[in-house]
Amino acid sequence: MLDREGASYILICCNTIHKIADAISKSLHNAELINxxxxxxEAIHPQNMTKVGLLGSIYTMEELFYKERLSSLHKVKTLIPNSEERKLIMHIIETELGKGEMDLQSRKSFLKIGGIDDLVQRGAEGVILGCTEIPLLISKKIRKFRSLIVLTYMQKAGVDLALR
Known part of the structure; x- marks a missing residue:
């Protein structure tokens, strides 16, 4: 619909939906989907990172669409937390963040076993916060790693395109 109404670009800020980004792009006639x-x-390259951690929904972390695109098109290797940590992250996303809630204990659990320390120990030079709500759990004061806040980059991309 946006395409038919004259939009030049379409930005979808949900990481998981990009599983079908290629199909969405093919369905557009006039607009370009910004992947x-x-x-x-584009945010990773200027920081000279070649290996990053990925936190997000279980689908974003486990399915190949994100990791393969970063690897094949951008030469960036992606690491994900272990199975138990992925389940914890998804539980917090579904039961709290997705409902606009945030429990202090969940924040502590996420920080403690949310996979970040392990990802950094395994060589991650930065961590993609690949669910729009995850930055709510991790304040800037306690980040001991280079965090890549996807929503911030998409906002900037949208503004840059609008100002062209």
């Missing part, structure tokens, strides 16, 4: 993974890669 969230490409936008993240």
């Amino acid at each position: 969230i993974i490409d936008v993240v890669a």
